[in-house]
Amino acid sequence: MSHEQHDEGSAECQWVLAELSERQPTPEVSRRLEAHLADCPTCRDALAWDRRLAGVLKGESFPPASGSIQQHVHALLERRRTVWWRGIAAAFAVAAILSTCGVILLWDGKIYGGRDHKPAMSAAANLVPADSLDDLMVLVAEPPVPSLSRSQSGWLAVLVQVSEGDL
């Protein structure tokens, strides 16, 4: 056999070895396989091994399953349902805690208004002499000073100025 014939033969053999796996070859493939197998003892031997291997594997026995796969499936499903409900419950609990904290913070006034909020100071509250009545009118818009009335805070500012000799 020449080198080229051997190469062609090898390529054809490779093709045959692959096609042995085809359980439903086309008529054309069947004819080609039969023609090659008639002339190639190596591939005939490979075919015989393929058949033997099929027999060996089909004859193999398997250990029996425990018979409780169905219960196992239902147990897994139940466990996942429980986990799912627990996740929902945990999410609600976290939301409830955060909501409660938010309400407490709002009620305590830490976000809107409240004890720590420092209102903008008018000129009068900063003890700067009022140049006009308009300056004193700003006091009307001031948040109420807890211990003094609006008019009293304005007069207080005036009195302070007087005492310091600025007026």
Added chain:
Amino acid sequence: MTGWFVDENDNELLRRCQRGDEAALDALVGRYQDRVFRLAWRVLGNAALAEDATAETLVKIWRRCGQYQARSGAGTWIYQIAVRTILDTRRSQQRRWLRGLRLGPAAIHDHQPGPQEEMSRREEWQQREERVRVALQALPESDRVLVHLHYFEDRTLAEIEAILDVPKANLKMRLARARARLRPLLGGIENVS
């Protein structure tokens, strides 16, 4: 479509599962648990792990039945899930091996030894089975799946192509390679009639 499973009824069972019918799931479990278990055992080599993988497969079928669209056939779709689940279980098994937990394959036969006069025959059989099992363990997991589907379940290459999503040409080459690898390990073994 082969006569291996009644695809039409499996299709209807999956539709019922989509509607939340657990009786349909039980019917699918009854039909597929043995086949999936055998495939899992082939790959994992351990009966307990094979059962876990089988149960996990059937749970996934229930949870993912909404994704089933009857394009590939119910049996093919179920086997796709089974193969992926079994290979995932195998990877977890290998990671546990690496972490030092010994989860080696269990004995092939779980039953008790028989009477004295059958002992030698049973031992011979067990040795043969062990030899087959060890030879198959020498193949990569994906090739073990392929060999099982092709030889044990008699599936056509078209069916295996759909299950594994691997082109036929590749499957042929892999099967040829698997046969060549198994030959020196199993060459002298006799067929079982």
